[in-house]
Amino acid sequence: MTKRNQNDSSNIIPFPGLEKRLLEKGLESLQGKKFSDAIQLFEDAKELDPESSDIHIGLVLAYFEAGALKKAKNLTKSMLQEGIGDYFEIVDLYLMIMVQLHEYGEIAATIEALLQEREIPKDKLEHFAKMLHFSRRMAEGSPDPAAEEQLREEYRDKELNLLSYQDPKEQVLLLAKLANINIRPYLEELKSYLISEEGHPFLKTMIINILKEQEYDKPVTVKKLGMNEEFIPSALHDVHDHKQLRAIEAAVKDKLEHEDPVLLENIIALLQRQFFLLYPFKLQPDQPDLWAAAYHLVGCSFYGMDGDPGDMAGQYGVVEDTLEASRIFIGKIEEISYPNI
Structure with a gap:
């Protein structure tokens, strides 16, 4: 590189x-x-x-x-x-x-x-x-x-x-x-959107964040990106403050802070965008080094730079096959990261 x-x-x-x-x-x-x-x-x-x-x-x-x-x-x-x-x-x-x-x-x-x-x-x-x-x-x-x-x-x-x-x-x-x-008169409409198949992840994140800001303390079901779970909005972490996100950022920073700060900056921007779409879910499996390697690999491909999966897996100490599955998932998120307007 x-x-x-x-x-x-x-x-x-x-x-x-x-x-x-x-x-x-x-x-x-x-x-x-x-x-x-x-x-x-x-x-x-x-x-x-x-x-x-x-x-x-x-x-x-x-x-x-x-x-x-x-x-x-x-x-x-x-x-x-x-x-x-x-x-x-x-x-x-x-x-x-x-x-x-x-x-x-x-x-x-x-x-x-x-x-x-x-x-x-x-x-x-x-x-x-x-x-x-x-x-x-x-x-x-x-x-x-x-x-x-x-x-x-x-x-x-x-x-x-x-x-x-x-x-x-x-x-x-x-x-x-x-x-x-006050969104409470519209709760049923909002809840229906959160579980709808056609609802866009971006707008769902906005709705969940509004429910959190208005301290809504009842369980709501959220479906997005193939995941389905129940959350209490008032108990959720801030949309921009996710422990897994910080851990992945730290792992990528450890590799790129001095070697390529430009690439690092853009990978972090990509991470933050995708975690906004994921909210309130997190990436699975919950292995920060694996996802750091995957985002590093995707970042290289965006720049047209060489990024060998085997070498990247070795740098981060992860399994290459699992790395490829993670890279594919990131690509799927990126395909829908912006409403098709």
């Missing part, structure tokens, strides 16, 4: 799909209410993939939650102009932001143009008509507090019901909202 420059960070070659990784980390930060971090991550991802509707939506929501409503509005408006994302989904976001800004004249003008220029889906007509009537009244100086609260409630209900849909874009919207509400 060739040693690379250890001090020049410009030599760092990102793993394939860095923009997807940044989107995942942005969603994690958004769900954890680290809005400044989320904004930076989404903006970095947008630089790499300027046409991704999911990155744009994430950034809009991060601006919105951080209170940067004007930025959220401007970005949403540019999405509509550039045709990024589902048109009516983005229109709904745009209107929601303007409701918060009390820009009722612009809301009315937007809906009027929409009704003239576009064929509105039947399920949207009543909603837009109601908004238009309300916005005109507000713009004319005839406030109706009860109607305004009803409109806000309608948006809140819409956001909370996204879990019942299979569209991943709607699930992305949900991620930004679940942490900010």
